[in-house]
Amino acid sequence: MRPTVWLKPGMLIIYGAALDAAPHKHHAIQLIWPSNDSSYRLNGNVAAGALLIDADVEHQLSMKAGWIVLIEPLSYWGKTLQAQLAGRSIHQLALLGFAKSVTKPVTKVMEAEPFSLLAPLFESLEIDLSASPLSRPHSDQRIQKLISQLDSCFDGDCIKPSSWRAAEVAEQLALSESRFLHLFREQMGIAWRPYLLWRRMFCAVIALKNGNNVTQAAYLAGFSDSAHLSRTFKNQFGMTIRQALTLFQLKSSSS
Structure with missing residues (x-):
């Protein structure tokens, strides 16, 4: 059985089922995208659709099935997501009519390259998949x-x-x-x-x-x-x- 975790420089991509995490916070910006018609519970409140959580913001998440993408804030993708957050700690995303994850069983997800499945989400966020997530605007x-x-x-x-x-x-x-x-x-x-x-x-x-x-x-x-x-x-x-x-x-x- 292949893993449902993918690691690349600047990001950690997860496809999980029956996710139930205790309160926590981390260095990364977190992108949540539930599968199909699934909802999730964030900090005790039920919600649906894609959501952004800024870095170092404590949160508690439970979700039946879906994607979690953790992105370093100062990577190219992180900077793009920070613009979407616009100073907010949590932001419900309006994805131009594309608010639901693709309908695929977990076994199909596990067989696929995650970027092909996440492409509609990233396109809605105006993230250029051809740009390297490694691009970091360090001057030093x-x-x-x-x-x-x-x-x-x-x-x-x-x-x-x-x-x-x-x-x-x-x-x-x-x-x-x-x-x-x-x-x-x-x-x-x-x-x-x-x-x-x-x-x-x-x-x-x-x-x-x-x-x-x-x-x-x-x-x-x-x-x-x-x-x-x-x-x-x-x-x-x-x-x-x-x-x-x-x-x-x-x-x-x-x-």
């Missing part, structure tokens, strides 16, 4: 190089996050630690430590997709143990790793 080439190094994880060439302490990164960039921390926050809109934690979550998901068990994924992503990974995962996504394995149909043997 050193930060661009650093993010590109982190993005190498998506090609299966992860650098264990323990080698990414601020002092070590600053030295690589020929900066003092304090200057690096200031520059990174200025360029990325988030401090280095929580951003690195966010990226480590991606490393853990990639490890799980590659067939590692939870303990192995925790080690590969630089967490002390599987319990530490699961606690952090729940804070970021509102569910434990084991809940995610079931929901997103990832394969992983027990730890």
Whole structure:
């Protein structure tokens, strides 16, 4: 059975069923698109249609079936969605008559490339699918190089996050630690430590997709143990790793 999670630089795409997340918040802008005539419950209120949630906004979501797309705020796509939000924390989208997800069983979704299924949604949002989501308007080439190094994880060439302490990164960039921390926050809109934690979550998901068990994924992503990974995962996504394995149909043997 193929996974229903796709990771690309700058984004995490999920197709899930029976999603029920506890209150949580994360670094990414979240796009919710329920399947067919499904509704969802956000913060206790029932709604339908596509919805945008800004980064770092706490929310609780339950949905029968549908898409969740998490996008880094300073990527090309993130900037486009921020324009749609226009300063609002949550925004119900008017999608020019196309407010419902395509009608496809989960098994069909799992066999498809997600962009082909999400194309009508992105077109309604005036997102250019030919543009790279990696495009980030950083003025400092050193930060661009650093993010590109982190993005190498998506090609299966992860650098264990323990080698990414601020002092070590600053030295690589020929900066003092304090200057690096200031520059990174200025360029990325988030401090280095929580951003690195966010990226480590991606490393853990990639490890799980590659067939590692939870303990192995925790080690590969630089967490002390599987319990530490699961606690952090729940804070970021509102569910434990084991809940995610079931929901997103990832394969992983027990730890």
